[in-house]
Amino acid sequence: MRGFGELEAVVMGHLWDRGTPCTVREVFERLGQDRQIAYTTAMSTMDNLHRKGWLSRERQGKAFLYWPILTREQYGARLMRDALNVGGDPSLVLSHFIEQMSGEESAALRRLAATADEQGLA
Numbered sequence: 001m002r003g004f005g006e007l008e009a010v011v012m013g014h015l016w017d018r019g020t021p022c023t024v025r026e027v028f029e030r031l032g033q034d035r036q037i038a039y040t041t042a043m044s045t046m047d048n049l050h051r052k053g054w055l056s057r058e059r060q061g062k063a064f065l066y067w068p069i070l071t072r073e074q075y076g077a078r079l080m081r082d083a084l085n086v087g088g089d090p091s092l093v094l095s096h097f098i099e100q101m102s103g104e105e106s107a108a109l110r111r112l113a114a115t116a117d118e119q120g121l122a
Contacts, residue, residue, distance in 0.1 A: 011046060
């Protein structure tokens with residue numbers, strides 16, 4: 001899996017932030033506040049995200065309602081999993097990742113690891 005293109009990331013960010021299904025028109029109008037974009041570009045981007053399996057959709061009248069398949073956090077976790085799979089030695093990848101963490105992030109990771117141990121997940 002690879003990350004999103006620039007416009008795909010903006011569209012997904014809007015859908016995640018909104019938290020409810022959107023039509024292409026709604027996304028187009030929101031994107032138009034920050035950039036010049038054609039309606040057909042917004043429509044093509046959302047259709048591409050649907051074909052790639054990132055968005056689900058349902059017809060509502062003449063339009064489709066779109067919503068993300070995964071949460072933003074689930075998407076981030078997939079990117080991390082993929083980085084471990086393609087980054088060489090997973091132990092070294094994790095080591096370098098941990099070196100870049102803030103103290104708060106490191107503490108959160110320790111808490112999650114402890115919880116996983118207690119639940120027999122690790």
